[in-house]
Each structure stands twice: as structure tokens, then as C-alpha cells.
Amino acid sequence: MTEKRLYLRHADVLATVDPQGREIADGALLTDGPRILKIGTTAELDAWIAADPTRAPTRTIDLRGCVVTPGLVNCHHHMYQSLTRAIGTGRGLKLFDWLKMLYRVWAGLTPDGVRVSTRTALAELLLSGATTVADHLYLFPNGCRLDDEIDAAIGMGVRFHPTRGSMSVGESAGGLPPDTLVEREDFILADSQRLIERWHDPEPLSMLRMGLAPCSPFSVSTDLMRQSAVLARSYRRVGLHTHLAETLDEDRYCRELFGMGPLAYAESVGWLGPDVWFAHMVHPGADGIAKMAHTCSGVCHCPSSNMILASGIAPVREMIDAGVRVGLGVDGSASNDGNHMLGEVRQAMLLQRVGWPGFESDASRFSAREALKLATLGGARTLGRADDIGSLEEGKAADIVAFRVDGLAHAGGQGDALAALLTCAPAGAWLSVINGRVVVEDAQLVGVDLPALVHEHNAVSRQLLVKAGLA
Template identity: 45%
Template structure:
């Protein structure tokens, strides 16, 4: 467990030291390790006794240090309608049709405060990079609002420009008030890429294109979006093979199964990653793997909705990039990547037995697997020198850890609950001693409560 991998010792801007165990990368862990950071990058790692001088030092004594967790699928705005009573016990389609009318009330302020609060929650759960799938657009400039929140916080954020064009009048599920025309979607997608997408290494903000699902947009938009992504070299995201009703819908509407439709519309490419992917058959899984399509596995959402779960072990054996996602804050009702990582461990073992998933496997999915889904495996999900300086010092109460003496990584997921004691994004400390270091959080929470009450028409 002790493999030192460090560059030249030099003065650092930030030094995280004295970790009980530092997880650098797959198979590289350093007992008593340290991480040095300068210019937003990891400059060196190593064992106790070889630390450089630093402008600021964070003690990780007695604690596990890992790369920051990466969230590959989320709908942050849904934290405005968490645990909404009329929706919680229905099927996926029942849940959607109940909540769409509430989400029609979204505006820029609502999206900004939901994003600000949601990103604070993600940081507290050890997430340092998140994508978000905002596909409800009753008003313009909503994606810009969540990007503004990410910039105000200093959070690493992949905004995906979602879309729906099939309203209930067109044979879809959502009301007309939250859908747009194909021309509106494509024009705004191109505008967002030009305004916000940063293709440079170390970028904090990137943009991807993300029609909501095969049953919420037209075939023409799926094809045009894939072409637009190719032209601008951005990534593609959507829900795929999430529900048996989707199989029925695609067969009746397009004359084929969802994965075949996905391929026919030009999406079967390593530019794409998809959410859930619960119901592909064996041949379809092999096609997805051969193309390099990534999968965002959402354990809590799968279990709460009760609609099945991805075959994660088989996917990984085939070579598919598999990452983790919180999914919507109104389907899982939380935004903790630690909970999702633990859920992946438990669900993997429940499906496949004790050999199917270890804590290190789950950590690998939450870090390196997720980074692969977002196309950033070179600089996210590990702490090798040159990586983005995104890391977490984890805290478990000593009562919870009593007796856990032999393996800090297994204890991290088995003994919880764990929380982020320190969360660092790009070398900036954004959670300190378990609390977000965000000056705008109290005001955002006040506005969030007011908007959530208005949206749910409560009190």
C-alpha cells in the first residue's frame, strides 16, 4: 500500500499532510502521505518526512485523503421540489408528469439559488467536479444562471444543455410550457458553447449537449445535436435505456429499441455518456463498449424509483467507462457522492455477490471512471503530479471507526457516515472542518426556501 510517486520537492501554495492513507491512483496509496499543490495543480506527492515548505498547510492526521469525487449525472434544480409528496411513490413516468408542471415555474433566480445550494451540498459530500443536466427551459438563460453560480463558488462544472421538444400534445410527457422548438434548442446550444465552454486543460467550466431522452425530443434534433457536438468538439449526454416504458415507446415510435435508435441518430461514439443504461441486452452492451460510450450509474435513484439498475460489473469488464451520478435532487433527494459511492458498493455486491465490488472498485468508479465519462481522465480522478488539485480529506467519527484498524479505504465506505472534512478544488479550500467556505450560502438558502415554497404552493 505504500508506493511513493512524487516530483521534485519545492515550496507549495498548499500542502495537505500526514494522511493516514493517501490514495494517489489505482494501486498507488501512501501511508502517512502528503500532497503539494501550486497553480491549481498537484505538483508532488510523497511519504512522511519528505514534505516541501508551503504557504498554507492542512492537516489530514488520522484521515483518508482521496481524489475529489466526480458527479456525471444530476438535475440540480430539482432540489426545489425534494420529497414532493404527490410524486414520491409513483413510477418514473408518473413522477415526471407530476413534477413537470411545478418545474414550469423555473426562472433565472430559481436556477441560480438551486445551483448554489446544490453545489455546496456536492462539495460537502466530497464532489469536486459535477455535470448537470438542465433540460427544462420554460424561460431563457437558465443554463447561464447555473454557470454563474459555479463561477461564484469556484466549482468545477460541466453544464449540459438539455432539451425537450416533444410535449404531451406531440406524444411526449412534458407540458408545452417546458419544451422548445428545435431551432431554439440548436441556436441556444451554439450560443452557450461560444459563451462558456473552455476547452483548455484545467478548465473549470465546460459545456456539453444533452437532449433529455429518446421520448422527449425528435429524431431530427438528436441527429442535429450530434452534428453540432462534432463541429464544436464538445461532449454528448442523454438518458438511455432507463425504463421498460422507454423500450415500448421506441419500438412503437421509431420501430427499434433505444440503443439501436441511439446508434441510428449518430450518438454511438466515445463523445457520448449516458445516464442509467439499465436495460440494454448483451449485444447492445457490447456495441456500447466497442464505441467507448460512458455510463453514469445512479444507485440511489435506481433503488428509490425501483426500476432496476445498471449491470456495472459486466460493463466494466467490457471496458465501458462507468461513473457515478446523484441523479435528480427530487428522485434521490440528496446530492452526496459519498452516499452514491457507498450505494454502488452495496448494490454491486447485492447483484453479484461479495466478489463483485470492493470499496476500491467503488472509489475507482466515483473518480477515474467518472473522469473518463467526462473526457478528463488525464487530469481528474487521480492525484498524480500534473493533475488538477481536486482532493478530499475525509472525516469519520471515532465512534464509527472504533475497531476499523486494517484498511482505511474499506472503512471509509463500510463504517460511515463519512463527510468531507476538507474539500479542495483547483487548489482552493471550499470546505473546511466540514463546513462550506461560501460567503453567499446563507443568502442563497433564504432565497431557496422562498422559491421552493412558491413552487410547491406550500404555506
């Protein structure tokens, strides 16, 4: 239930990530339903509330020992992959080989599998600070529908950006996925339209916005890319999302098949603009960075996935400096094996400091505060939502996370508690508020029997692996 007026007070540090970058010691925040009503020091808000009885909070929570941030924004995920963690990644497979191995496992996915994996992935994300999640579900065997994921996500209370993924070019036509996992393009477009009209909410503070997401240049046709863009743009605030420039193998594939690199191909099918965000973008090239900045196209950086699959290091520093909209994502749970959003913030910070060809290692290349901004306001901009989420400002959505920094992992970090949150071992959310509703309290998910969920998830996972001959 959304609190009428929730008063959060005595935070050690309240990091607003607003245009002034305010960090308020002994910070406080009062909500009014789904929006933030007032921000300041605890003394300021105590006096402001006392001056008018109608401002009295309906609930007050003491945040001594906590750092408060905007809710973290996860811009790219494949939540169904929670069912198949550590398969292939432990062996050191690269992307194409990893996909080919796992497609035969994912062919056994069921609607129950979609629902339980969605709840499991979201539980982990919520407990690690995420409040807004974009997911990319692109295969639909055995009667699976995107509606199965959406229903499960609504029940978890997350601000959700589901994208209707698709694969239409199978192995027999030169694509990567097996023919059994591709769909007819007329059905893909019809179902995409159905989902937009059933679920999409373009209004401010929306809890669910749709996107269309052909999986990648090596799994859909040029025609489907073009028609998906036309369909999305016939509605208001429907996003466009796909994987792009993730590996050098993809670059070679695009040049051999289309006679151009991945980003040039995207431009040729109308896939650049403020409604587009690409997952990964590890190999954009200098011209590609300039093109994305000029067209206001977005990028979701997935550092752990890019490392575990040896895809490379995305030039996030260069993209941000050029003016590209860049956010952060954990990517699929089988190409990261974790859903820890705050942990991903730390990985992004560390990875940008490491050298790569043409760039020497530089510890000053990416600060802790820049990493936090990447995961909050950066993610909001990437999803086209900087107007209502991504920072703690009066009038914006009451999406707020508090992390405890008074325990063992942060002992000795009191000189800069905000930096300690991001440089020390990743913490879990102690409190999470989404749209004015408390969804995590005292580090526990509200209304979720977590042991029962894990037990159900593992049972479905084992069934999937047994069916594929892997267990």
C-alpha cells in the same frame, strides 16, 4: 484564492487511484498552483522540500485522522430539482408518472430558482466530496437560461460540466412533457451554439466544459438528436449526453415509435462514441454492453435514483468488465432526494452485490476500492477527462478531498481506514481543494453563508409549490 504551494501532510491514508493503485500511509501531497507537484510519504516530502528552499509551501495543513482521495466526480444531475425533493418519491411513483406530476410544478421555475437551487445542490455536493459536477438542465420556462446555472456554479468554485438540455416534442406530438415546456428546435440549436462559444473551455485543467443534452428519446425529435451531435462535434471536447435505457417503459416506447430499442435508436442518430455518455443505462442488454464497449461510449450509473423510482439495477459489473466507461452520479435531487456523493459511492458498492434475475447475490462482486474508482477515475473517463482529473498524480489537477475517519462513525475501522470510509456511514468532506483552491475547510464551505442559503432556497421552493397547488 488558489494557493501557490499547498502542503497536505500526515494523512492516515492517501489513496491515489493511480494506475498502480497506490495507497500511501502517512501520506503527503504538495501542490503548485492548480496542479499536483509531488506525492509521497510525509517523511519523503519533508526531505524533498527541505532540499530546495524554492519548494517551501505557502500553507501547510495537517491531515492526521483523515483519508485523502481524489475529488469525486458527479457525472449526472438535475440541480434545479433540489426545489422539489420528496414529491412523488415518497408515494412510490415510477419514472413516467413521476415526471408527469412534476412537470406542472417545474413549469413555475424562475431564473432565481435556477440560481439558488444550483448553489444549494452544489453546497451539498461539495460537502460530500464532489469536486467536478456535470449537470443536465433541460427546461427553461419564465426566462430561465443555462447561464443562470453557470453563473451560480462559478461562484461556488466547482469544476463544472453544464449540459444544455432540451425538450422539443410535447404531449400533442406524442411526447411526454406538456407542450408549454418544449422549445422550438431552431432556437435550441442556436442557443446551444451561443452557450458553447460563450462558456466552453476545452483546454487542460478547464473549469468549465459544455455538453449538449437532448433530454430523452421521448421528449425530442430524431432530427434534433442528429443535429445536436453534428453541432457538438464541430467544436473540440463538447460532450453529448442524454438519458437512455432507464426503464422498461422507455424500451417499450422506443420499440413502438422507432421500431428498435433505445441503444439501437441512439446508434441510428449518431449517438455512440467517446464523446457520448448516457445517464442510467439500467437495461442495456448483452448486445448493448458490447456495442458501448466497442464504440467507447460512456455510462453514468445513478444507483439511488434507480432504486427510489424502481427502474432496476444497472449491470455495472458487467459493463466495467466489458470495457465500458462507467462513472457515478447522484441524479436529480427529486429522484434521489439527496446530493451526497460519498453516500452514492456506498450505494453503488452495495447495489452491485445484490442479486437480480440471472445473477445471484455475491458480496465479492464489487469492492469498496472499485466503488471509489468508479466515483473518481471512472467519472473522469466518462467525462473525457482522465488526462487531468480523477486520480492523484503529479502534474494532474489539484482536486483533493480529505475525510475524517477518527470519529464515532469509523470507530473500530482502523484496520482498513480506506474501506471503512466507504462501508461505514457516509462522512462529509473535512477538506476539499479544487484546482489548488480550498473550498471546504474544517467541514465548512469557504465564503458561503449556509443558513442564509438554505433559508432563501426554502422560500423559493415554497413559492414554487404554492403556485402548483401543492403547499
